[in-house]
Amino acid sequence: MCVNNNRMQHTTGKSIELLRETAVAEILTLSVWTLSAWRRKGTGPRWMRLGPKRIVYAARDLAVYLRDLPGGGAAAKPGAP
Numbered sequence: 001m002c003v004n005n006n007r008m009q010h011t012t013g014k015s016i017e018l019l020r021e022t023a024v025a026e027i028l029t030l031s032v033w034t035l036s037a038w039r040r041k042g043t044g045p046r047w048m049r050l051g052p053k054r055i056v057y058a059a060r061d062l063a064v065y066l067r068d069l070p071g072g073g074a075a076a077k078p079g080a081p
Contacts, residue, residue, distance in 0.1 A: 017059040018048075024057045 024045065025032045038044030039055070045065035047057050 018050075018056040019059055019062060021047075021055045021057070024062060027062070 019027075021032055021035055025035050028035075035044060035055075039047060045057055046061040047055055050056055
């Protein structure tokens with residue numbers, strides 16, 4: 001596997017778009033701390049560790065997570081319509 005500019009190229013030649021933790025937090029309108037807490041609890045979108053401190057999320061895994069949320073993909077937050 002080769003990582004270059006937030007895209008990971010697998011030996012099969014398929015490319016995977018990777019999102020940094022800060023980008024995912026912004027997309028979900030959550031704090032990075034909340035994402036960290038979710039990882040410790042085993043909830044939230046699937047993630048990968050690329051080194052001792054680099055956490056990334058595959059864009060396709062985030063899309064699946066959002067699609068599978070209750071309410072047809074609306075953010076599951078208190079007070080959300």
